[in-house]
Amino acid sequence: MAYADRDTTGSRMVAIVVVAIILAAVGYAFVTGLAYQYVKKAAEDLNVIEIEEPPPPPPEEPPPPPPDQPMTPPPVVAPPPIVRTPTPPPPIATVQTPPPVYIPTPVVAPPAPPAPPAPPAPPRVSQAAKAKGNPGQYFGPDAYPPAAQRAGAQGRVVARLTIGTDGRVSDCSITTGSGNSDLDSTTCRIARSRVRFTPAKDEAGNAITSTYTLPVRWVLPED
Known part of the structure; x- marks a missing residue:
């Protein structure tokens, strides 16, 4: 008896577990389908209802402004x-030029x-000038200058x-002086005024200008 009771109890437990599983599956399916129907119904209701906004x-x-208060225009605000800001000019590029080179101008003398043309050669004297008479006679005591005396x-x-x-005599110059100007000047004065010559002549016999040296010795006259 005891063995039979043991098998009956085990079969019941298995049957209970199977029934519980079946009931859980049916309940899950029922709940899921019912929820889906409610969600679908709510969505249809939302699509049908139109909510109008109030105007x-x-x-x-x-x-209106008070009758006694005039309307004042708004103040004018100057912009x-x-x-x-002035735009600075672009920088000017400076080009450095070499300093000028000064070339001195050569001084040309x-x-x-x-x-001057050479003076003509003096004519050749063939005959020298000669004094006429004795020139010493013009320089005697009576011609002695009183100041020198x-x-x-x-x-x-x-x-x-x-x-x-x-x-x-066209010209007279003193080459050797006596030391007294009166004696020197009197010598030239007398030679110009009183001494006469025969002029010199060239090779053709023509009279030419020439020179003559005249020595004179002045001696104080005796009293």
Whole structure:
């Protein structure tokens, strides 16, 4: 008996577990399907119902101004001044130029003036000038300058005379002086005024200008 009871109890437990599993599966399916129907119904209701928005309220009119208070225009606000920042000019590229090279101009000496033409050669003297008479006779005591005589001056004078083609003395210069100007000047004065010559002649016999040396010795006259 005891063995039979043991088998009956085990079969019942198995049957209970199987029934519980079946009931859980049926309940899950029922709950899932019912929920799906409710969700679908709610979605259909939402698609059908249209909610209308209420109309906007009319705009409120501004209250009229008081009759005694004049309307003042809004203050005029000047726009802010426009500040323009000047754009700096682009930098100017400076090109460094080399300093100028100064080449000195050569100084050219002016050409020398042409030499003056050579004077014509003096004519060849074939006959020298000769004094007419004795020139010493014109330098005697009566021709002695009084100032030189009072000063006690005496001495030798040598004069260079220029004889013209007419035989007269055209020029006189003292080459050796006596030391007294009165004696020297008197020698030339007498030679120009009183001494006469035969002019010199060239090879053709023509009278030419020449020179003549005249020595004179002045001696104080005796009282």
